[in-house]
Amino acid sequence: MPNRRDCEVPFFKMSDIKITIIDREGEAHLVDAPTDMNMNLMEVIRTHELAPEGTIGICGGMAMCASCQCYMLNKDHLLPEKSYEEEDMLDQAFFVQENSRLSCQIPIDKELEGLEVKIAPYNAD
Amino acid sequence: MIKTDMLIIGAGPTGLFAVFEAGLLKLKCHLIDALPQPGGQCSEIYPKKPIYDIPAFPEILAGDLVDNLMEQIRPFEPGFTLGERAETIEKLEDGSFIVTTSEGTKHQAPVVVIAGGLGSFEPRKPPIPNIAKFENRNGVAYMIREPEDYRGKRVVIAGGGDSALDWAIYLSEVASEVSLVHRRNEFRGALDSVEKVSELAKIGKINLITEAEVVGLKGAETLESVVIRHKGEASEEEIRETDYFIPLFGLSPKLGPIANWGLEIEKNAIKVDNSYDYQTNIPGIYAIGDVNTYPGKLKLILCGFHEAAIMCQSAYQRIFPDKKYVMKYTTVSGVNGFDGSKKEAKREVVKSIN
Numbered sequence: 374m375p376n377r378r379d380c381e382v383p384f385f386k387m388s389d390i391k392i393t394i395i396d397r398e399g400e401a402h403l404v405d406a407p408t409d410m411n412m413n414l415m416e417v418i419r420t421h422e423l424a425p426e427g428t429i430g431i432c433g434g435m436a437m438c439a440s441c442q443c444y445m446l447n448k449d450h451l452l453p454e455k456s457y458e459e460e461d462m463l464d465q466a467f468f469v470q471e472n473s474r475l476s477c478q479i480p481i482d483k484e485l486e487g488l489e490v491k492i493a494p495y496n497a498d
Numbered sequence: 499m500i501k502t503d504m505l506i507i508g509a510g511p512t513g514l515f516a517v518f519e520a521g522l523l524k525l526k527c528h529l530i531d532a533l534p535q536p537g538g539q540c541s542e543i544y545p546k547k548p549i550y551d552i553p554a555f556p557e558i559l560a561g562d563l564v565d566n567l568m569e570q571i572r573p574f575e576p577g578f579t580l581g582e583r584a585e586t587i588e589k590l591e592d593g594s595f596i597v598t599t600s601e602g603t604k605h606q607a608p609v610v611v612i613a614g615g616l617g618s619f620e621p622r623k624p625p626i627p628n629i630a631k632f633e634n635r636n637g638v639a640y641m642i643r644e645p646e647d648y649r650g651k652r653v654v655i656a657g658g659g660d661s662a663l664d665w666a667i668y669l670s671e672v673a674s675e676v677s678l679v680h681r682r683n684e685f686r687g688a689l690d691s692v693e694k695v696s697e698l699a700k701i702g703k704i705n706l707i708t709e710a711e712v713v714g715l716k717g718a719e720t721l722e723s724v725v726i727r728h729k730g731e732a733s734e735e736e737i738r739e740t741d742y743f744i745p746l747f748g749l750s751p752k753l754g755p756i757a758n759w760g761l762e763i764e765k766n767a768i769k770v771d772n773s774y775d776y777q778t779n780i781p782g783i784y785a786i787g788d789v790n791t792y793p794g795k796l797k798l799i800l801c802g803f804h805e806a807a808i809m810c811q812s813a814y815q816r817i818f819p820d821k822k823y824v825m826k827y828t829t830v831s832g833v834n835g836f837d838g839s840k841k842e843a844k845r846e847v848v849k850s851i852n
Contacts, residue, residue, distance in 0.1 A: 427766025431616055431751065433797070437543050438750060461686045464658050465747045467625050469681070496625055 390483060395446075395491040396423045406481045414476035415441035418492065428495045434477035439466030441476040442493035451484045467496050500577060502528035504813055505597055505607035507584045507756070510538025512787030512802030513613035514567040519810040521574030523823060526836065528577035528607070530584050530599060532618035532754075537564035542619055542749065553800055563799075573835020579603050583618045585755045593782060609782055609813040612761075612768060613802070614789040616751035624656065624745045628715055637721025638743050648673045648742060654724050656712050657746035658682060663691040665746065670703040677705040677738060679712055679726055710736075715743060759783075767791035775812030776805050782816060784809045 388409040394417070395401045406417045415430045418441070432438040436458040445452060449472060455463070459478050463469050473493065479485075504520050506513045509531035517527040535541050537560075545561030552558055558566075582599035587610065589595055594608045621640035623629060632638040642648075642665055653673045655666050658680040664687070666678040678695065685692045699706035707726060714725030716737070724743050728734040753766060761778050762769040768785040770776045772792035776784050786809050787802035795801075814823055832842030 425766070427753070432539075432543065435544060435547070440750075461659075464682060464686060465622065467622075467747075494625075496622065 390481065390486040390488075392417065392481075392485065392487075393489040394418060394421070394423050395489075397492050397494060406485075408481050408483050410481075412481045414443065414479040414481065414488075414490065416477075417481060418443075418476060424492055424495070429492070430477060432477075436462050436475050436478055439463065439475060440495065442466055442468070442473055443476040443479075443490040444470055444493060445472045445474050445479075446489040446491060448485060448488050451482075452479060466493075468493050499596075500528055500579070500603065500605045502526050502577065502605065502607045503817060504528075504609045504611055504810075505530070505595070505605050506611045506613055507531075507597070508538060508613035508615055508787070508789070509533075509536040509578065509580070510613060510615045510787065510802075511540055511563060511567055511799050512615075512806055513538070513611070514564070514571055515803045516611055516613060516786065516806035516810065517571040517574055517576045518567075519807045520813070521571065521836070522826075522828065522833070523810055523814045525810070525814065525817065526576075527574065528579070528605060530579045530582060530597065530605065532581070532583040532600075532620070534581040536568060536578065536580070537561070538615050539751075540564050549799065551798065551800060573833060573837055573839045573841070575836045579605065583754060587759050587783075589780075589782075595782065608817050609784070611809060611813070612756060612778075612783065612785040612789055613787045613806075614753070614756060614785075616788060617753040617756070619749040619751050620754070621745075622747040622750050624712065624747060626713065626715055632715055632717065632721045632743070636719065637717060637741065638715070638745075640745060642669075642744065645669065645672055650674050651741040652739065653677070653742045653744060654679060654712065654738060654740045655744045655746060656680070657748075658685050658687070659746065659748060660687040660691060661748075662746040663687040663695050665744065666704055667691065667694050667698065670698050675705070675740075676703070677707055677740070679707045679710050681709065681711055681729075683708045712743065712745070753789075756789075761785070764791055767795075776809045777812060784813065 389405040389407050392406045393401055393403050404421050419430050429440050431440040439462050459475050503525040504527045506516055506527055506529045509529040513529055520527050533542055540560035541564050547560050548557050550557055582601045584597050585600050586598045587595055595610045597605045648669055649672050651673050652675040653669055654677045655662050656679045666676055670676045698704040709729040710726050712724045713727045716723045723737050723739045726736045768778055768790050770778055770785050770790045770792055776786050778785050786805040788797045829843055834840050
């Protein structure tokens, strides 16, 4: 079920792709993500306010906290390799699974049309 | 009791620059920070990373930015309370505030400036349901303050970074038994430390338990054993008896006790009046830098600097309601340090030709 925000977007841009993001409460959101604005997945999640401010992207996208951890539900063969920094951070994070990635390290690319991700729990402690 | 004109909570770039702006107005500053060194995130998280959007610095390392700020504010002799977290605030009848830290240090000032960034950095706690029960000397510690406490004891350390490796090496000489539990086979620490740990593991001084995670804690009053889950198809669980469990998973920022000071909070940040002076809903308490929010807020160091300068003018008026301050450029008036130093532009020598 697309959220209301999508209905308000006046023009469909050719450079947008559709991504399904499941929030921490389990609700799925089908959102547009621009491929021409140098954005990463964490920024898409924040733009659509799918996780409360202060609980996602805390370090600003430097792979230096793990607050933007997501489980990648498909397209794993199309994702960029993990950098040393990302591996490093996922090592210290909690709730890590095989398909965990830091969403700030996933650039929005045309090939990711139809991507499905779930935001990992926020460790409030 | 530490008394000052302006008490700044948070010694990151914004808090440090506020000392300079306050110094120009002859206001003395004292800073409190939960980290043991000044610089905030710039020192703690990314000292070796470059920043490209500091005006007039095409590129500067975060650590160098902090060093420069410390040099810039040195003439104004700021005081520091480091390694302590600001816990409570109390307003006195004369309008001044008393801020008490986690260690009980008291600070009094007519103006309090929160420049707390993302909050205070605290150890990441693993999500083990009953972990809180064993905190505070009952077997779980998130940092090692006194290594001698572990002499002759059994210790389980969890984590794969430098601090986990370094403490495993150190405690292997002190504790009766050291186990190091890590999720993966690879360790990320300095090569020396990784080699040393594998050597100590070979001779049996460290029990190296990799591809495993501590998932449970057992004990009536104090910790008696940890439950370790091994990765694999059939997730195996192992119970290991221990006196201490020390999870070392790095630090993460929390807004912390400031959130309970009665300040208006929105989106995990403190609401301020950005049309005027970055004051919060409590007169006399200001919030500048990444910790505040207002329409159009940008969490940039340069915005924190700007907010610091504006805030100081209002703070000055609050401290000296009868005085009128006239802004002067540093190029014109120089910088007069509280330490007696004076910086000023060289005067042109005008000599008439007779």
